[in-house]
Amino acid sequence: MESKHVHQQIAAMRQSFFDEEVLDEFFSQLEQLEDQNNPNFVEEVFTMYFRDSTTLLETVEQAMKTISITFAKMDKILHQLKGSSASVGAKKVLNEINKTRQVLEKGNLEGTKAGIWEMRKEYESLKAKLEPYFQLKQANSVPQEK
Amino acid sequence: MNVSSVKGSMSISSSTSTWKAGDTISDQFPAGLRVLVVDDDPTCLMILEKMLTACLYKVTKCNRAETALSKLRENKNGYDIVLSDVHMPDMDGFKLLEHIGLEMDLPVIMMSADDGKQVVMKGVTHGACDYLIKPVRIEALKNIWQHVVRKRKNEWKEFEQSGSVEEGDRQPKQSDDADYSSSANEGNWKGSKRRKDEEEETDERDDTSTLKKPRVVWSVELHQQFVAAVNQLGIDTVPKKILELMNVPGLTRENVASHLQKYRLYLRRLSGVSQHQSNLSTIISAQDPTFGSLSSLSGLDLQTLAATGQLPAQSLARLQAAGLGRATAKSGIPITLVDQRNIFSFENPKLRFGEGQQQHMTNKQQVNLLHGIPTTMEAKQLVSLRHAAQSVGNMNMQVPPPGPQSSQNNPLLMQMGQQQQQQQSRGQILVDSTINHAPRLSSMGQPILSNGMATNVSSRNGIPENIRAPGYSQTPSMLNFPMNHASELPGNCFPLGSTPGVSNLTSKGAFQEDVNSEIKGSGGFMPSYDVFNDLNQHKPQSWELQNVGIAFDSSQHSNSLQGNLDLTQSALGQQGFSSGQMNGHNRSAAVASKAVFSTGDVKELRSAQNVNQHLNNLLVDNTIRVKSERVCDTSPANIFPDHFGQDDLMSALLKQQESVASSENEFDFDGYSMNNIPV
Numbered sequence: 001m002e003s004k005h006v007h008q009q010i011a012a013m014r015q016s017f018f019d020e021e022v023l024d025e026f027f028s029q030l031e032q033l034e035d036q037n038n039p040n041f042v043e044e045v046f047t048m049y050f051r052d053s054t055t056l057l058e059t060v061e062q063a064m065k066t067i068s069i070t071f072a073k074m075d076k077i078l079h080q081l082k083g084s085s086a087s088v089g090a091k092k093v094l095n096e097i098n099k100t101r102q103v104l105e106k107g108n109l110e111g112t113k114a115g116i117w118e119m120r121k122e123y124e125s126l127k128a129k130l131e132p133y134f135q136l137k138q139a140n141s142v143p144q145e146k
Numbered sequence: 147m148n149v150s151s152v153k154g155s156m157s158i159s160s161s162t163s164t165w166k167a168g169d170t171i172s173d174q175f176p177a178g179l180r181v182l183v184v185d186d187d188p189t190c191l192m193i194l195e196k197m198l199t200a201c202l203y204k205v206t207k208c209n210r211a212e213t214a215l216s217k218l219r220e221n222k223n224g225y226d227i228v229l230s231d232v233h234m235p236d237m238d239g240f241k242l243l244e245h246i247g248l249e250m251d252l253p254v255i256m257m258s259a260d261d262g263k264q265v266v267m268k269g270v271t272h273g274a275c276d277y278l279i280k281p282v283r284i285e286a287l288k289n290i291w292q293h294v295v296r297k298r299k300n301e302w303k304e305f306e307q308s309g310s311v312e313e314g315d316r317q318p319k320q321s322d323d324a325d326y327s328s329s330a331n332e333g334n335w336k337g338s339k340r341r342k343d344e345e346e347e348t349d350e351r352d353d354t355s356t357l358k359k360p361r362v363v364w365s366v367e368l369h370q371q372f373v374a375a376v377n378q379l380g381i382d383t384v385p386k387k388i389l390e391l392m393n394v395p396g397l398t399r400e401n402v403a404s405h406l407q408k409y410r411l412y413l414r415r416l417s418g419v420s421q422h423q424s425n426l427s428t429i430i431s432a433q434d435p436t437f438g439s440l441s442s443l444s445g446l447d448l449q450t451l452a453a454t455g456q457l458p459a460q461s462l463a464r465l466q467a468a469g470l471g472r473a474t475a476k477s478g479i480p481i482t483l484v485d486q487r488n489i490f491s492f493e494n495p496k497l498r499f500g501e502g503q504q505q506h507m508t509n510k511q512q513v514n515l516l517h518g519i520p521t522t523m524e525a526k527q528l529v530s531l532r533h534a535a536q537s538v539g540n541m542n543m544q545v546p547p548p549g550p551q552s553s554q555n556n557p558l559l560m561q562m563g564q565q566q567q568q569q570q571s572r573g574q575i576l577v578d579s580t581i582n583h584a585p586r587l588s589s590m591g592q593p594i595l596s597n598g599m600a601t602n603v604s605s606r607n608g609i610p611e612n613i614r615a616p617g618y619s620q621t622p623s624m625l626n627f628p629m630n631h632a633s634e635l636p637g638n639c640f641p642l643g644s645t646p647g648v649s650n651l652t653s654k655g656a657f658q659e660d661v662n663s664e665i666k667g668s669g670g671f672m673p674s675y676d677v678f679n680d681l682n683q684h685k686p687q688s689w690e691l692q693n694v695g696i697a698f699d700s701s702q703h704s705n706s707l708q709g710n711l712d713l714t715q716s717a718l719g720q721q722g723f724s725s726g727q728m729n730g731h732n733r734s735a736a737v738a739s740k741a742v743f744s745t746g747d748v749k750e751l752r753s754a755q756n757v758n759q760h761l762n763n764l765l766v767d768n769t770i771r772v773k774s775e776r777v778c779d780t781s782p783a784n785i786f787p788d789h790f791g792q793d794d795l796m797s798a799l800l801k802q803q804e805s806v807a808s809s810e811n812e813f814d815f816d817g818y819s820m821n822n823i824p825v
Contacts, residue, residue, distance in 0.1 A: 026281045033196045033284070041196060049189040079233060083259035084189040086281035 006140045013133045020092075022126055027089030043134040049088050050127055056081050057120060064113050074104055074112070081119075092122045176291030177202035180224060184214040184242065185231040185257070190280065194229065197284045211237035218250050225252060226294045227275075232258035232265060240272045247273045253293040257282055304400055364405055368394065372405060381413065 017023040027042075034041040060077050078101050085094045100115025181203045185191040191207050198205040206225070208214040211234050218225060228246055232239035243254050256269040259280040269277040275293040278286050364372070375391040376383065385403035392402070 026283075029197075029281075029284055030193065033193070033200055038196070045189060045192055048192060052187070052189060076233065079259060080187060083231075083280045084187050086259055087187075087190045087193050089281070 003140055006136065010133065010136050010140065013129075013136070017129065017133075022092050022129060023089045024091040024094075025089065026087060030089060040134075040138060043138065045088055046130060046134070049084055049090075053081055053084060053123065057116075057123060060116055061120070064109075064116060071104060071107065075101065078104065090123075090126055093119060093126055096122050176294075179203045179291050179294060180206070180226045181229060181290070182206045182208065182214060182217065182225045182227070183229040184208045184211055184234070184239075185229075186210065186234045186236075187231070190231070190282075194282065194287075197282070197287050198229075200284060201288050203287075210234070211239070211242045215242065215245060218246060218252070222250055225250075227290055228252050228254045229278075229290070230254060230256055232256050232260065232269070240268060243269070243272045243274055251297075253297045255290055255293065304404055368397075369405075372402070372409070376406070376409065381410065 017027070030042045030045055038044075056077050060074060060081075063074055063077070078097055082094065082097045082101070085097060096115065096119040100112055100119055103111035103115050179202075181198050183191065183194050183198065183205060184207075185194065186209050188209060191209055195205050195207045206217065208217060211230070214228070214230070218228070230239050230242055234242075239256055239258075243256065246252055246254050253275040254273070255276040255278060256274040257278045257280055258265060261279040266277045275297070276290070371392045371394065372388065375388045378391060379387050385399050385406050388406060389397060389399050389402045
């Protein structure tokens with residue numbers, strides 16, 4: 001059946017996230033919070049996450065361009081990103097953030113730039129992966145096995 | 147986005163019923179636990195809210211610390227536990243933690259993606275019940291109720307042991323009954339109690355049965371007695387001796403022991419920050435307008451200060467007297483203060499009450515001490531103060547605009563400090579500390595003073611924490627403390643207190659002059675006022691300060707220099723803040739009118755300036771901040787030099803201000819870490 005097929009597809013997509021370690025167990029936690037009343041909770045959360053972190057990421061990138069950027073400020077932004085990424089289970093993004101933070105601590109500006117670039121990459125990748133997933137899921141909102 | 151409980155407030159307000167059941171430890175527990183979660187990250191906030199709901203808790207969410215604080219204040223007994231993020235833009239999570247601990251005494255759990263040891267340690271020292279690393283697991287949230295139970299249990303025990311065992315038996319139920327949170331919320335309870343039962347303070351010891359909670363309210367008076375006893379016996383004495391010396395019926399050794407512990411923490415904190423500041427703060431805090439009974443605070447603060455070796459005994463006496471004198475003044479002030487205080491929303495209602503009570507208490511004796519004095523200053527002082535306020539204002543000014551409290555305070559303070567540095571430093575510090583705390587907490591006035599005397603104040607605001615606040619004085623955030631102190635300090639710090647007029651920071655102008663000199667001891671608040679006036683410019687922050695300051699003023703008019711200074715400062719701080727005028731005033735005020743500031747001036751100043759409200763808030767905040775900052779610089783000795791004569795104090799203050807001014811800027815609430823250590 002079509003719907004079944006779609007569901008399988010959705011499930012497969014989801015599984016791939018875990019396999020590729022794009023998402024971690026916290027994502028599952030979020031899923032657990034979903035229920036009949038909030039069927040799209042996870043999606044809502046990610047919408048919010050994407051919105052805010054886009055801004056943060058841009059700020060960080062901008063900051064890197066300015067000469068007078070302070071590490072403290074940068075660290076603050078990265079910390080924020082870290083918190084939300086960790087909470088949604090965005091594993092790869094989180095890893096990149098952590099790496100970048102470490103590099104930043106050492107005072108390595110160039111390294112930080114590279115780190116941010118990596119972060120951006122992972123972030124975009126995550127977004128690209130999750131958006132279709134959510135769309136598909138919502139379109140076929142039938143309780144799925146998790 | 148402002149999610150402050152937009153969505154989910156799952157009814158926090160409705161929480162009342164869920165938990166109150168006196169024996170809440172029923173099967174239902176922990177379902178219905180009223181949780182307030184604060185996090186600036188909307189994603190995390192959303193997730194947390196969902197998780198908490200899944201745990202069957204009643205969740206209210208806020209994305210800003212200030213919103214959270216105001217919610218807590220509006221409904222003191224409406225929450226059982228608070229979850230807060232560490233890194234927030236408007237206020238540091240630790241500061242919020244301290245505020246809550248002081249004002250509401252609720253268990254607070256910190257969260258952060260940062261799991262560094264230092265941060266976690268900081269959480270612990272600031273009194274957090276727990277520290278969760280983000281991403282938070284739902285399992286971790288399932289267990290947060292244990293902190294609520296634990297806290298209540300501890301409070302209960304304290305009560306039981308406090309000589310009213312029989313009451314204790316039924317008290318626990320009653321208390322739970324009255325407000326679940328109240329039991330857990332010492333501060334709240336006290337505050338509300340204070341409000342309700344005026345005589346409570348006096349009767350608390352004797353009549354525990356009327357108390358819903360078997361908790362001893364450390365009223366200003368009681369605290370003063372305590373401090374006096376401690377001073378006599380030495381800080382290393384044992385609770386038993388203190389108890390004997392105090393000879394208060396109904397008070398148990400356990401009560402004294404826990405109070406002593408808090409007091410010691412407070413002192414430690416004070417010395418950590420720098421004695422000066424604490425002293426000043428205490429003074430200023432005493433003036434906390436919110437307290438209304440600033441006078442009492444000042445006295446207390448003075449005691450504290452004295453205890454810390456800063457203030458000579460006589461200064462203390464003076465301040466206390468002043469504070470007491472203020473008490474009378476307070477009566478006049480309470481009204482004004484009350485209004486202002488209301489702005490703070492914090493404790494105001496309580497304070498009012500407290501003040502009323504305080505006044506009774508303080509009034510008894512010296513009530514009129516400052517009464518007369520301030521008047522003289524008033525007219526002229528106001529004028530001169532205004533101008534002179536600068537210096538004072540500096541100190542007080544430091545109190546950052548109520549807005550971003552912590553951060554802002556400094557700048558304001560700084561400003562004030564610069565001008566008034568000298569005078570203000572003292573007062574400001576006190577004020578600052580108070581203000582810092584206060585502005586937001588509205589306890590402003592108090593905090594400053596309280597810091598030093600924090601312990602004293604506890605009774606006032608019902609927040610025993612004040613004692614801890616002393617540490618705060620250092621950190622501006624302690625403003626809240628002042629509130630408490632206010633009651634206590636009144637005697638000490640605000641010599642000005644007595645003058646009703648003073649209560650208004652307006653007098654600040656006058657105060658300022660006095661403050662400058664007074665700050666040291668007499669007017670206490672004068673400088674603060676000035677500062678505040680000057681601060682007017684900074685007004686944006688919180689006119690609430692004014693209230694605070696004003697409150698201080700009135701109560702503080704008592705002549706005690708020290709008290710005055712503090713009070714004035716705070717009062718001024720609050721008032722002055724807004725108008726910067728205070729600065730000028732502070733200086734002159736301080737010097738001139740030791741007593742002048744006290745109430746009489748303050749009031750006048752206030753009204754004139756209208757700043758009061760703002761200033762008070764500001765001042766309080768700023769002052770406190772400034773003070774704390776200032777104090778730091780100047781080495782404790784400076785703040786309250788041995789020659790605590792008013793003039794001396796003033797000069798000392800001035801000196802300090804100058805020195806402090808430089809350092810103040812950084813005053814952040816880091817100073818306090820000890821405040822919320824659950825006792």
